[in-house]
Amino acid sequence: MFLTRCLYKITEQDLGRHLNLPFIDKLRVYVRGGRGGTGLKKYGGIGGQGGNVLVRGKRHLTLKNVYEKNLTKRYLAPDGENSQKMRLNAMSGENLTIHVPLGIQILRDNGELIDEINDIDDECIVAHGGEGGNYKTFFQGQPGETAMVNFDLKLLADVGFVGYPNAGKSTLLSMLSRTQPAISPVPFTTLHPQIGTVVFDDGRSFSIADLPGLIEGSHIKMGLGSRFLKHTLRSKILLFVIDINGFQLEIRSPLRSAFDSIVFLTKELELYEPSLLHKPAILAINKIDQLDDKTKLNEFYYSLNNYKEILKNDYEEKWCPKNFFHFEHIVEIAGKYGTNCDHLCSLLRRSLDEHSDRNNTKIKFSSSF
Missing domain, CATH: 3.40.50.300 (P-loop containing nucleotide triphosphate hydrolases)
Structure with a gap:
């Protein structure tokens, strides 16, 4: 317990170490889709789908703003609800949206391009939520996707x-x-x-x-x-x-x-x-x-x-x-x-x-x- 507290304090002190930088054009974050809810086998109830992690463009935003809003750089979508007797078809988890500036390339750690965000209407799923429990999964909710993704800003200037x-x-x-x-x-x-x-x-x-x-x-x-x-x-x-x-x-x-x-x-x-x-x-x-x-x-x-x-x-x-x-x-x-x-x-x-x-x-x- 003591070791855990020490490590937690070190992590806390490390948070925000990039805030003194005047400009950030790269940001690496961890994303995880929500876990699917557990189904109700007795009644054939289906668990809710886990929430997705989305990336959406927004004007008048910088990567530094994105970092300031979440210093941990971890984005975890909500889990789907479990199936219940009173609600057999359980509710899906809400999607988690990460707003980013325009001109962003979304890349995997190996350099593979996932998508680009160049307009306020552009949207991309970077981590899908897990499937809700059903007869195919023996009514066990499935884990959501996890990934490390990189936001690489390329300025959109005339x-x-x-x-x-x-x-x-x-x-x-x-x-x-x-x-x-x-x-x-x-x-x-x-x-x-x-x-x-x-x-x-x-x-x-x-x-x-x-x-x-x-x-x-x-x-x-x-x-x-x-x-x-x-x-x-x-x-x-x-x-x-x-x-x-x-x-x-x-x-x-x-x-x-x-x-x-x-x-x-x-x-x-x-x-x-x-x-x-x-x-x-x-x-x-x-x-x-x-x-x-x-x-x-x-x-x-x-x-x-x-x-x-x-x-x-x-x-x-x-x-x-x-x-x-x-x-x-x-x-x-x-x-x-x-x-x-x-x-x-x-x-x-x-x-x-x-x-x-x-x-x-x-x-x-x-x-x-």
């Missing part, structure tokens, strides 16, 4: 930022939307994804996801951005934010030019998921307010226009992406002062509308067969 640390992504997000992220000249200020919403005067809006900056090796889980590469998969458009002055991770690291940034970021995305290179992309060249003349810009545009020749002559083969982004638009901005940010918003809106029209056309074309 536009996903891609860039190195300290490229000015958070500053740009604050200028484009009403979001107030942490902003600092120090790299890696953004420690978790930020979602902002751009609202136009006519009521039209779209969402933007600012992700922690990537570094070389992010596809093999190096750096903070490695955890959040998956969030780019569901973005309709990728917005590259590039510092025209280049990027240097630390004093001992080589200084990467603006074109280097495009090459290495493209390679990181390709190594993580090649299909990302087929997404529509827009390029924002940031911090043009720091330029004394057009030299760096001219060199960058020359490299971009002659990228095949440049890659062949100046880069090791391992760093050369097999495909290269063809940016729909290129905008020179100064995110700190809002220079050309309105123009960038208009281009993003136009590209999203075109993306939507293309998808609608594909749906109409496929449904005609």
Whole structure:
């Protein structure tokens, strides 16, 4: 008894150890369907079905909210009622519903996809209740399903930022939307994804996801951005934010030019998921307010226009992406002062509308067969 109490206290102290995290995009929980009720053999009574454990989408919810509501991460559906003389067909146990944010993938421990929750109407049973006792089961109620399931969040944002640390992504997000992220000249200020919403005067809006900056090796889980590469998969458009002055991770690291940034970021995305290179992309060249003349810009545009020749002559083969982004638009901005940010918003809106029209056309074309 003493040992049990000690273990219980340790478990209590462990509860909520993740509550200090500002962002949770993975949550592993235990689910168990309710046990079926016992049948009444003498009268042929049937026990109630055990309750199911359901997962349902809900707006304005985060995985952290889900965790806060149940720190034990155990979801046990009620058992079915036993058959009685006055009620031979016993009542089933109530279903237990776990509300989760939209954009959740439900996975087994082996990585098998159970289902996805992308809308408030989406619903999935993750643990079925046991069968109530009947003549097939010798009137013994059957246990419900048990499982460990993983909720893996992939943000549903219209536009996903891609860039190195300290490229000015958070500053740009604050200028484009009403979001107030942490902003600092120090790299890696953004420690978790930020979602902002751009609202136009006519009521039209779209969402933007600012992700922690990537570094070389992010596809093999190096750096903070490695955890959040998956969030780019569901973005309709990728917005590259590039510092025209280049990027240097630390004093001992080589200084990467603006074109280097495009090459290495493209390679990181390709190594993580090649299909990302087929997404529509827009390029924002940031911090043009720091330029004394057009030299760096001219060199960058020359490299971009002659990228095949440049890659062949100046880069090791391992760093050369097999495909290269063809940016729909290129905008020179100064995110700190809002220079050309309105123009960038208009281009993003136009590209999203075109993306939507293309998808609608594909749906109409496929449904005609």
